Amino acid sequence: MFPFTYHRPVELASAHALLVANEDAKLLAGGQTLIATLKQRLASPSDLVDLARVPGLTGMAREGEALTIGAMTRHAQVSASPLVVEALPALAELAGRIGDPAVRNRGTLGGSIANNDPSADYPAACLGLGAAIVTDRRVMAAGDFFLGLFETALEPDEIIVSVRFPIGGWAAYAKFANPASRYAMAGAFVWKGEGGVRVAITGAGQNGVFRWGAAEEALAADFRPAALEGLALDGDDMIADIHGSGTYRAHLAGVMTRRAVARILERGSP
Amino acid sequence: MQTLTLTVNGAAVTLTLDERTLLVELLRDHLRLTGTHVGCDTSQCGACTVHLDGVAVKACAVLAVQAEGAEILTIEGVGSTEHLHPMQAAFREHHGLQCGFCTPGMIMAGIDIASRHGPAPDEPTVRAELEGNLCRCTGYHNIVLAIQAGARAMGVPSSVATA
Numbered sequence: 234m235f236p237f238t239y240h241r242p243v244e245l246a247s248a249h250a251l252l253v254a255n256e257d258a259k260l261l262a263g264g265q266t267l268i269a270t271l272k273q274r275l276a277s278p279s280d281l282v283d284l285a286r287v288p289g290l291t292g293m294a295r296e297g298e299a300l301t302i303g304a305m306t307r308h309a310q311v312s313a314s315p316l317v318v319e320a321l322p323a324l325a326e327l328a329g330r331i332g333d334p335a336v337r338n339r340g341t342l343g344g345s346i347a348n349n350d351p352s353a354d355y356p357a358a359c360l361g362l363g364a365a366i367v368t369d370r371r372v373m374a375a376g377d378f379f380l381g382l383f384e385t386a387l388e389p390d391e392i393i394v395s396v397r398f399p400i401g402g403w404a405a406y407a408k409f410a411n412p413a414s415r416y417a418m419a420g421a422f423v424w425k426g427e428g429g430v431r432v433a434i435t436g437a438g439q440n441g442v443f444r445w446g447a448a449e450e451a452l453a454a455d456f457r458p459a460a461l462e463g464l465a466l467d468g469d470d471m472i473a474d475i476h477g478s479g480t481y482r483a484h485l486a487g488v489m490t491r492r493a494v495a496r497i498l499e500r501g502s503p
Numbered sequence: 504m505q506t507l508t509l510t511v512n513g514a515a516v517t518l519t520l521d522e523r524t525l526l527v528e529l530l531r532d533h534l535r536l537t538g539t540h541v542g543c544d545t546s547q548c549g550a551c552t553v554h555l556d557g558v559a560v561k562a563c564a565v566l567a568v569q570a571e572g573a574e575i576l577t578i579e580g581v582g583s584t585e586h587l588h589p590m591q592a593a594f595r596e597h598h599g600l601q602c603g604f605c606t607p608g609m610i611m612a613g614i615d616i617a618s619r620h621g622p623a624p625d626e627p628t629v630r631a632e633l634e635g636n637l638c639r640c641t642g643y644h645n646i647v648l649a650i651q652a653g654a655r656a657m658g659v660p661s662s663v664a665t666a
């Protein structure tokens with residue numbers, strides 16, 4: 234690691250002030266991505282601003298027809314929360330399949346979506362459920378938030394405070410996990426409710442998480458796995474690496490989408 | 504440099520460290536608690552698993568400064584040579600180790616599993632929970648048996664386990 238100065242602010246405003254005062258400062262959440270990046274010297278922030286003691290960033294609450302989850306809420310807390318299990322079971326399940334137990338005890342929702350790894354799970358849930366990302370200055374639709382590979386609409390000094398997930402409809406997430414890392418080789422988050430169907434694909438696209446429009450249209454007309462027959466993503470647009478080719482991932486994304494649809498139907502809806 | 508105070512195996516410690524120090528370095532290099540191992544240093548193997556405020560974490564993926572004020576439990580703190588922790592006794596009884604390198608992490612993970620899943624976690628549960636703990640020797644079979652036996656011996660009521 235390169236040297237850095239460590240800060241532990243106890244107010245959101247002072248965390249923000251530290252980011253403004255130090256151009257090369259970085260926020261630290263669970264550290265499950267950032268610490269590895271520092272070790273590899275892939276990042277050299279002058280300052281680390283630890284969000285752990287900033288009040289108001291942790292916890293889950295149901296407010297009307299939305300479930301709000303604080304940015305610093307750990308994956309393990311989301312997966313074990315009776316509130317999430319009841320309101321959005323697919324989200325609880327997704328959180329419970331991120332990495333391994335020790336990673337889930339540290340990693341946070343805010344860190345995961347700020348990082349926007351193309352193989353991360355939460356971005357698919359945010360897009361699939363039509364979530365709103367709440368920062369210290371604005372509210373963004375998930376569709377406007379995820380911009381590309383490790384890229385989001387966040388300003389350099391912007392802090393995610395929470396994510397608001399609408400409740401309602403039926404959802405399921407199917408993921409083919411890389412056997413070594415547990416990151417998605419392809420993951421499909423499918424939602425059906427008032428207003429149609431959403432299919433969010435992670436792990437596969439070269440530009441990170443995306444909505445598969447053709448699948449959404451086909452499923453809106455006929456919500457069955459068979460409705461996806463003949464539909465395929467373009468392998469040239471998919472990630473190709475040592476773990477699998479673009480064609481393989483395009484195929485896998487289709488399989489995961491069909492599994493997610495089947496799971497929704499199995500559970501007796503819609 | 505940063506001064507921090509934390510509790511390690513029940514004892515308060517205050518140290519002044521470089522900000523870059525990892526929790527596992529604090530434990531091994533500064534406190535000489537070398538039971539916590541470093542197998543990979545890349546968050547994959549779980550040999551460095553310790554408990555931070557009661558939950559399992561990979562000590563190679565936590566900065567020491569993040570543990571300010573926290574309670575840390577390492578393998579040195581779970582039992583003694585005279586009185587092994589039930590999970591340690593179960594690993595011995597069921598031959599849950601060969602070279603022993605992964606064992607401290609496995610035992611810390613095992614105790615964490617028992618405290619969340621109660622006295623009778625089934626085999627698929629234990630295997631899934633060991634996702635982040637690698638063993639190069641045993642093939643896992645006896646580790647799974649040991650954790651099931653250790654969980655039984657710990658006898659954590661399932662009401663506590665699901666909390």
Ligand SMILES: Cc1cc2nc3c(=O)[nH]c(=O)nc-3n(C[C@H](O)[C@H](O)[C@H](O)COP(=O)(O)OP(=O)(O)OC[C@H]3O[C@@H](n4cnc5c(N)ncnc54)[C@H](O)[C@@H]3O)c2cc1C
Nearest residue numbers: 262263264265266267332340341343344347353354393415
């Ligand atoms: C072994 C292993 C396996 C994993 N497997 C998976 C997996 O299967 N699926 C998956 O999705 N992920 C996986 N992860 C990643 C894990 O989910 C991370 O926890 C997550 O990606 C980052 O969250 P964090 O809280 O640790 O963030 P950090 O590492 O602390 O931060 C990540 C980035 O987000 C920024 N940031 C953090 N919080 C905020 C905020 N509130 N506002 C603005 N910016 C912020 C930081 O500045 C940094 O750039 C894995 C990680 C490991 C080590």
Ligand code: FES
Nearest residue numbers: 542543544549563
């Ligand atoms: S040394 Fe920490 S996970 Fe391997």
Ligand code: FES
Nearest residue numbers: 601605638639640
């Ligand atoms: S006993 Fe040798 S690595 Fe597990």
